Amino acid sequence: MAEVAANIPVPPTPPELMREPLVRNNRSFAWISDRVAAITEGKAPAWWWAAFIPSFALLCLLVAMLAYQISTGVGVWGNNHPVMWGWDIINFVWWIGIGHAGTLISAILFLLRQRWRTAVNRAAEAMTIFAVMCAGIFPAMHVGRVWFDWWLFPIPNFQGLWPQFRSPLMWDVFAVSTYFTVSVLFWYVGLIPDLATLRDRAKTRLRQFIYGVLALGWTGSNRHWSNYEKAYLILAGLSTPLVLSVHSIVSLDFAVSQLPGWHTTIFPPYFVAGAIFSGFGMVLTLLIPLRSMCKLEDIITMRHIDVMCKVTLATGSIVGYAYGMEFFIAWYSGSLYERFAFINRALGPYWWGYWLMIICNVVVPQLFWFKRVRHTLWVVFILSILVNVGMWFERFVIVVISLHREFLPANWGYFKPTWVDICTYLGTFGLFFTCFLLFLRFLPMIAISEVKGVTPQADPHHPLAKPNGGHHG
Amino acid sequence: MSAIFPKWTNRLPLMVLIGGGMTATAVVAGVWYYFTPKYTYVGYQPLQPVAFSHATHVEQLGMDCRYCHSAVEKSWFSNIPSASTCMNCHNQVLKDDPRLALVRESAATGKPIPWVQIHRMPDFVYFNHAVHVNRGISCVECHGPVHKMDEVWHAQPLSMSFCLDCHRDPAAKIRPLDKITDLDWKWSEDPNVAAQQQRTQGEKLVRDWRVESLDNCSACHR
Numbered sequence: 001m002a003e004v005a006a007n008i009p010v011p012p013t014p015p016e017l018m019r020e021p022l023v024r025n026n027r028s029f030a031w032i033s034d035r036v037a038a039i040t041e042g043k044a045p046a047w048w049w050a051a052f053i054p055s056f057a058l059l060c061l062l063v064a065m066l067a068y069q070i071s072t073g074v075g076v077w078g079n080n081h082p083v084m085w086g087w088d089i090i091n092f093v094w095w096i097g098i099g100h101a102g103t104l105i106s107a108i109l110f111l112l113r114q115r116w117r118t119a120v121n122r123a124a125e126a127m128t129i130f131a132v133m134c135a136g137i138f139p140a141m142h143v144g145r146v147w148f149d150w151w152l153f154p155i156p157n158f159q160g161l162w163p164q165f166r167s168p169l170m171w172d173v174f175a176v177s178t179y180f181t182v183s184v185l186f187w188y189v190g191l192i193p194d195l196a197t198l199r200d201r202a203k204t205r206l207r208q209f210i211y212g213v214l215a216l217g218w219t220g221s222n223r224h225w226s227n228y229e230k231a232y233l234i235l236a237g238l239s240t241p242l243v244l245s246v247h248s249i250v251s252l253d254f255a256v257s258q259l260p261g262w263h264t265t266i267f268p269p270y271f272v273a274g275a276i277f278s279g280f281g282m283v284l285t286l287l288i289p290l291r292s293m294c295k296l297e298d299i300i301t302m303r304h305i306d307v308m309c310k311v312t313l314a315t316g317s318i319v320g321y322a323y324g325m326e327f328f329i330a331w332y333s334g335s336l337y338e339r340f341a342f343i344n345r346a347l348g349p350y351w352w353g354y355w356l357m358i359i360c361n362v363v364v365p366q367l368f369w370f371k372r373v374r375h376t377l378w379v380v381f382i383l384s385i386l387v388n389v390g391m392w393f394e395r396f397v398i399v400v401i402s403l404h405r406e407f408l409p410a411n412w413g414y415f416k417p418t419w420v421d422i423c424t425y426l427g428t429f430g431l432f433f434t435c436f437l438l439f440l441r442f443l444p445m446i447a448i449s450e451v452k453g454v455t456p457q458a459d460p461h462h463p464l465a466k467p468n469g470g471h472h473g
Numbered sequence: 474m475s476a477i478f479p480k481w482t483n484r485l486p487l488m489v490l491i492g493g494g495m496t497a498t499a500v501v502a503g504v505w506y507y508f509t510p511k512y513t514y515v516g517y518q519p520l521q522p523v524a525f526s527h528a529t530h531v532e533q534l535g536m537d538c539r540y541c542h543s544a545v546e547k548s549w550f551s552n553i554p555s556a557s558t559c560m561n562c563h564n565q566v567l568k569d570d571p572r573l574a575l576v577r578e579s580a581a582t583g584k585p586i587p588w589v590q591i592h593r594m595p596d597f598v599y600f601n602h603a604v605h606v607n608r609g610i611s612c613v614e615c616h617g618p619v620h621k622m623d624e625v626w627h628a629q630p631l632s633m634s635f636c637l638d639c640h641r642d643p644a645a646k647i648r649p650l651d652k653i654t655d656l657d658w659k660w661s662e663d664p665n666v667a668a669q670q671q672r673t674q675g676e677k678l679v680r681d682w683r684v685e686s687l688d689n690c691s692a693c694h695r
Contacts, residue, residue, distance in 0.1 A: 158509040160634025
């Protein structure tokens with residue numbers, strides 16, 4: 001290698017164009033394969049079990065809560081007049097929002113040629129899929145008689161009924177299920193070359209068989225790569241509008257209704273920004289401990305953390321602007337009800353929820369302006385959790401505070417969650433982390449083949465690049 | 474690779490695709506056929522405590538439905554007659570017949586005959602007999618040819634789409650008010666003329682009587 005490198009003249013990069021490499025310490029291709037694949041091989045480390053056992057216990061709690069809710073009825077939740085949407089819809093919107101970072105990273109950043117995405121896209125997409133699964137539980141359950149959920153789909157039935165396609169709740173069904181399907185496909189297609197890597201490294205017959213089936217006969221031939229990249233590009237193109245459409249449609253569940261606090265045109269863009277904000281918060285929460293647990297600091301570098309903090313700052317600022325604009329419009333509209341709804345948000349009985357949201361979503365991300373903050377991991381970790389606390393309270397503010405004051409004071413009320421509400425919500429963390437930990441253990445959490453493509457030596461001009469590439473003829 | 478997977482597995486994706494497609498079709502078709510009231514309700518014919526024959530009473534003796542089901546024009550509920558109604562005739566006719574022992578006992582003690590209910594509306598559905606009967610919907614439309622039944626059976630699915638089919642097009646079923654309990658009545662003996670009459674006369678009746686036949690949710694689910 002070294003003597004070849006000496007033969008190729010490489011002009012030095014001017015210092016102002018120097019960027020921190022995406023993979024540090026000149027790690028070789030073999031090192032990347034070994035390091036990532038090793039997480040799925042051998043015995044599970046102690047930290048994995050320490051995380052998996054409580055997660056699985058919470059998952060059992062979720063199953064118990066859902067069984068209790070199905071067998072008893074939705075009355076076990078705190079939803080009641082006038083707050084007919086409670087924690088169920090808050091949690092639904094919260095989880096589906098978290099899911100948005102995965103698709104943004106995998107689709108939009110792919111189309112925009114943001115090469116740093118390769119280190120985080122696999123885990124972020126997995127996070128998306130599991131978050132959408134958690135989200136889907138709530139609307140499916142809140143209808144009460146879950147065995148009639150299939151009425152949501154346009155299937156000819158003996159009721160002579162057809163879904164009401166003018167309702168945004170119907171659009172939601174299709175937006176979320178499309179999003180889930182495309183996300184799973186995108187994730188799986190991206191996994192195929194890495195599944196083949198795991199298959200080829202497998203020592204036992206069972207692993208060979210399972211990864212062999214999943215890898216769909218991938219050999220890494222030119223034709224395979226060519227088809228793969230086309231498929232990946234098409235799926236990225238399909239996913240890109242979904243990043244914007246899904247949360248826009250979720251926001252229309254509120255915006256199409258006539259309730260002050262919900263009936264605003266700013267909702268779709270503001271919801272999308274909030275979703276990406278919370279999604280990046282969750283990616284940071286997950287990856288900061290993971291990169292040190294799995295010793296991936298050379299692949300998920302400080303540059304990655306830094307960039308994701310900046311995205312969080314940008315989207316957090318958009319969200320903060322939207323909060324301000326909501327208040328401006330409430331005043332500017334001249335509508336008494338609109339004004340009351342917003343003054344009541346900040347100063348009414350749920351003032352604590354509103355100000356928690358403002359602190360976590362508007363004030364906290366502003367700390368990311370400082371490089372010192374972005375580069376202190378424990379600070380970033382805590383702030384990333386606060387982001388999602390804030391985003392949960394944003395949905396609480398929208399759902400509960402808007403509903404608890406009606407046009408008629410006779411219909412005013414105060415919402416309290418029940419223990420089932422709380423345990424169901426905690427249970428979804430069990431589902432999420434159980435799935436995520438299983439993903440870590442059995443699938444490559446970093447896109448091995450893609451990360452190799454962004455190493456410095458993958459650049460044909462690099463001194464360590466393979467001599468037989470011969471791209472100059 | 475070939476060490477793990479034998480050659481025939483190359484055909485596996487196609488087999489899975491075809492097999493999966495066929496299974497899915499079979500499941501859909503099975504649910505479609507077996508899981509609807511057309512299959513689950515139609516033909517339900519429980520054995521009643523008294524072998525009462527509608528065919529004998531209506532076809533042979535020419536009785537009107539409303540002689541026994543006397544509340545049908547005034548109430549949401551079409552009553553099952555009490556035994557005293559039966560005894561109006563049966564204190565003379567077949568007065569000692571052992572088949573009527575239960576009827577006589579019921580008339581004497583006031584304890585109702587335990588008839589088995591056949592047409593059962595779910596409790597979340599509001600249905601009003603009087604409204605239908607007074608706006609030209611015959612008994613036969615929902616209950617079938619009861620006048621020909623010895624033992625009553627469930628003749629129509631009474632599913633939601635069964636209700637909606639008529640509510641969306643009442644002109645196809647509506648008939649003159651004096652023909653409500655004439656279960657065999659037709660607009661004409663000639664089926665083509667009958668269909669044509671049903672359409673033109675039916676639409677006229679719907680218009681004249683201002684039949685609303687609501688099809689919003691809360692018309693029935695109140």
